Amino acid sequence: MTSPAEPFRTSDPRNRYDHRRHILTTAPSTDTRAASTSSGAAGEASPARLNFAAIASTTVAAGSIAWYYHLYGPVAFAASPAEEGLHATQYPWVHQQWLKTFDHQALRRGFQVYREVCASCHSLSRIPYRTLVGAVLTVDEAKALAEENEYPGEPDEQGEIQMRPGKLADYIPDPYKNEEAARFANNGALPPDLSLIVKGRHGGCDYIFSLLTGYPEEPPAGAQVAPGMNFNPYFPGTGIGMARVLYDGLVEYEDGTPASTSQMAKDVVEFLNWAAEPEMDDRKKMGLKVLIVTSALWAVSVWVKRYKWAWLKSRKLAYDPPADSKVRR
Numbered sequence: 001m002t003s004p005a006e007p008f009r010t011s012d013p014r015n016r017y018d019h020r021r022h023i024l025t026t027a028p029s030t031d032t033r034a035a036s037t038s039s040g041a042a043g044e045a046s047p048a049r050l051n052f053a054a055i056a057s058t059t060v061a062a063g064s065i066a067w068y069y070h071l072y073g074p075v076a077f078a079a080s081p082a083e084e085g086l087h088a089t090q091y092p093w094v095h096q097q098w099l100k101t102f103d104h105q106a107l108r109r110g111f112q113v114y115r116e117v118c119a120s121c122h123s124l125s126r127i128p129y130r131t132l133v134g135a136v137l138t139v140d141e142a143k144a145l146a147e148e149n150e151y152p153g154e155p156d157e158q159g160e161i162q163m164r165p166g167k168l169a170d171y172i173p174d175p176y177k178n179e180e181a182a183r184f185a186n187n188g189a190l191p192p193d194l195s196l197i198v199k200g201r202h203g204g205c206d207y208i209f210s211l212l213t214g215y216p217e218e219p220p221a222g223a224q225v226a227p228g229m230n231f232n233p234y235f236p237g238t239g240i241g242m243a244r245v246l247y248d249g250l251v252e253y254e255d256g257t258p259a260s261t262s263q264m265a266k267d268v269v270e271f272l273n274w275a276a277e278p279e280m281d282d283r284k285k286m287g288l289k290v291l292i293v294t295s296a297l298w299a300v301s302v303w304v305k306r307y308k309w310a311w312l313k314s315r316k317l318a319y320d321p322p323a324d325s326k327v328r329r
Helices: 030-043 046-072 104-118 139-147 179-185 205-213 261-276 280-308
Strands: 016-018 023-025 150-155 161-165
Touching (some): 104 261
Antiparallel strands (some): 150 161
């Protein structure tokens, strides 16, 4: 019986004992070689099985993601015109592209359409006059527009509140004093506020454009419209209280653009999209700067990593055991 410190002695010179790890390494025999040959033949088919399993799992994962996106994705198609209204056509809005901004001439025309056509019924209560500066109007134009309306000022010595001309910090006033007055003037229907209408309606710009341009001359055969309602296939239920408001030549653009129905609808939709997110141009500009800076920092970090870790990645380890601990045969 040998101690663990002594080398393993055997008559077979192919067997040796590694006293550092106490591992008995035995040279393969004829039976072992036969077993290895048979296991290698059986393992030749394993890569094919692994490839098939990978393809199957990838297909299942992709199908699950596609099914989840179909159920819960941002695109939701209408079940029927009677329930959700006719699904709006997708139009190539330039401002929705990643590297494009709003067409500010279109914003100016759209604000003109809102003032002359939409402002009589619909409010824009979340937009102050100062937001229009630089994007739609100049400073002088915004000040003059604000001064056209009166707002309650500070109370005087007697506690009476005096009215004052509007300032850039004031918000665009509502066309009605309260909700009851708005319903009374519109046969019981409440005109919605247009500040966030693009974000608050399914389809966004496409829906509003289709709605404004979707009034037929006469309702189609078989369509039933309640009294006081107007037929529009894009509105849920196809019956809407708002009548058609855009007609060719209704407004006169200051830049000479022909005021067709589709042109006015496009301009006012772009303006309403700007009203819903007036920071979009600045957000895209800042996002582009962030991408450029982060890309440069990523390239520098890759170079620094390769420079700092080069000695560790390129080192070579060699073990030279002491002479007195070498294995004796």
